[in-house]
Amino acid sequence: MKAETHFAFFDEGSKKEIRRAIMKAVAIPGYQVPFASREMPIARGWGTGGLQITLSIIGKSDVLKVIDQGADESVNAVSIKKLVHETTGVELTDRTEDADIIQSRHRIPEIALTKEQIIVLQVPTPEPLRGVEAREYITKRMHSEYDYSGAWLILFEQIMKYGKTATAADHPVYVNHRYVMAPSPIPRFDNPKIHQSDALILLGAGREKKIYAVPPYTNVESLAFDDYPFTVESFEGMHCHLCSGADVFLDELIDHTTGETIYQCNDTSYCMERMNENVNEKEKAEVEGSYA
Amino acid sequence: MHEEPVLQVRNLRKQFGPGCRECGQMDNRQLEKNYCTNCGTVYACQDISLDLYPGEILGIVGESGSGKSTLMQCLYFDAEVSSGEAYIKDPKLEGKNVFDLSSQQKRYIRNHSYGMVYQNPVHGLKMNFSSVGNIAEKQIAAGNRNVADMEATSKKLLESVHIPLHRMKEEPQNFSGGMQQRVQIAKALSNNPPVLFLDEVTTGLDLSVQANVLDLIKTIQRELGISMLVVSHDLAVIRMLADRTVVMLNGAIIEEGLTDQILEDPQHEYTQQLVYSLL
Numbered sequence: 001m002k003a004e005t006h007f008a009f010f011d012e013g014s015k016k017e018i019r020r021a022i023m024k025a026v027a028i029p030g031y032q033v034p035f036a037s038r039e040m041p042i043a044r045g046w047g048t049g050g051l052q053i054t055l056s057i058i059g060k061s062d063v064l065k066v067i068d069q070g071a072d073e074s075v076n077a078v079s080i081k082k083l084v085h086e087t088t089g090v091e092l093t094d095r096t097e098d099a100d101i102i103q104s105r106h107r108i109p110e111i112a113l114t115k116e117q118i119i120v121l122q123v124p125t126p127e128p129l130r131g132v133e134a135r136e137y138i139t140k141r142m143h144s145e146y147d148y149s150g151a152w153l154i155l156f157e158q159i160m161k162y163g164k165t166a167t168a169a170d171h172p173v174y175v176n177h178r179y180v181m182a183p184s185p186i187p188r189f190d191n192p193k194i195h196q197s198d199a200l201i202l203l204g205a206g207r208e209k210k211i212y213a214v215p216p217y218t219n220v221e222s223l224a225f226d227d228y229p230f231t232v233e234s235f236e237g238m239h240c241h242l243c244s245g246a247d248v249f250l251d252e253l254i255d256h257t258t259g260e261t262i263y264q265c266n267d268t269s270y271c272m273e274r275m276n277e278n279v280n281e282k283e284k285a286e287v288e289g290s291y292a
Numbered sequence: 293m294h295e296e297p298v299l300q301v302r303n304l305r306k307q308f309g310p311g312c313r314e315c316g317q318m319d320n321r322q323l324e325k326n327y328c329t330n331c332g333t334v335y336a337c338q339d340i341s342l343d344l345y346p347g348e349i350l351g352i353v354g355e356s357g358s359g360k361s362t363l364m365q366c367l368y369f370d371a372e373v374s375s376g377e378a379y380i381k382d383p384k385l386e387g388k389n390v391f392d393l394s395s396q397q398k399r400y401i402r403n404h405s406y407g408m409v410y411q412n413p414v415h416g417l418k419m420n421f422s423s424v425g426n427i428a429e430k431q432i433a434a435g436n437r438n439v440a441d442m443e444a445t446s447k448k449l450l451e452s453v454h455i456p457l458h459r460m461k462e463e464p465q466n467f468s469g470g471m472q473q474r475v476q477i478a479k480a481l482s483n484n485p486p487v488l489f490l491d492e493v494t495t496g497l498d499l500s501v502q503a504n505v506l507d508l509i510k511t512i513q514r515e516l517g518i519s520m521l522v523v524s525h526d527l528a529v530i531r532m533l534a535d536r537t538v539v540m541l542n543g544a545i546i547e548e549g550l551t552d553q554i555l556e557d558p559q560h561e562y563t564q565q566l567v568y569s570l571l
Contacts, residue, residue, distance in 0.1 A: 141395075147433070149429050149430075152432045153418075153425055157421055157422060159439055160422055227440050
């Protein structure tokens, strides 16, 4: 026997509580709102924060896209999509433009989001000051007192050690000139996309029981010293070997037989879209095969 | 000539516990040392008033448990006071009791006007961050956002406290106690604070390192004109550093005056005992 689940898995009371946390998060941009993170049918640390947000805001007519580090087809993205689809019956899509809600792990899509869309980011470590202070009640106090020397110190240490800031992902940002926020482990490449974003950005950390948000058209500034300006990953002179796309975030792949380094779009739906634009049916089949 | 103090403290009180009928009245409380035998409330600081003038070193002596460190913690906002006032010389804070300020404002004062050297370097340093990073942290807190500038300042300070520069990127946890203490002093000085608090800085250091650290403090005072509040139970340290001295016993100031005067001609019974027990 299979029990009927409630629409969007949660009971209405749970959704209400999570929505209330989201409202507070939107009202105080960058502030981490504690919430009663639910037990989910997937393990903590696998996107439960994002999933809880998605489930509590999704409506029957919404279209959902789920990406995992740029890929629509990875196991985790597919499982989350299946769970949401089975409990809501909403339509799923790979196309960024068609989605109303995009749940994402560690990437913001290449195609600019619109004010009609909401992006939900999964967050492993919501606290940007955790590296300098292990105790939660102290970091809370540091936020309240606007004491962010610790966040700067982490960057300073990296400059001392490596000659540059070495945040590969999750480079801290000032939100609305007040709170320092961990933007989730998106590459630095995606940080500028948060600034004055048209879409609402919601961030959920299930294990750490925190929800925070960047409302549309909010100023978001990456932390950077005067003499070490913020830079994004550079892919100058490189392009995707499939769609020849440039100015996008590229994955570096090494061909194990030839030892050759090749580059490929990290955002698979973007890459696929570009390829589909100009190929005939035969080539299209080939290209789709290359992702399988 | 009339000089204005950089730090004025008036009637500072700090108690641990709620107090009871026996000890609630300031004038006729019956205390065993500094605690009430009836309710167990500890009166760590009772009505402390003092002035710290520009460029002077004020010593605070007293036995263990006399309230010296509690006083320092209160002044540096590490602990809340029970009541009392303090004023600092700052055009923006003219006539404002700093204990009444918001925690954000208190942090601003800590970052911009104060330096603190704790007895235990663990409290003042981040042991798993580089020494240069530790010194930079204080400058970052004071608003500096220029790496090259902070690195240069840190190097200069480390040099002045005799830490070899090839070890500046090492973490203080790899250093000896004396070196840690010197890094802490460099950190406390890095934002050029008008007021520096030193809490038992040489306790636990061996004699030659002690001499080094004391020498350093004296040099800093001479060259930078920083006012210091030095807490110590070691009269030799006080004799060497302090221009003026206050003596604390059971949470209250029992005697104050020029250091020479206090050491040569102590008036209070306890001070006499303290001075004559000096080896």
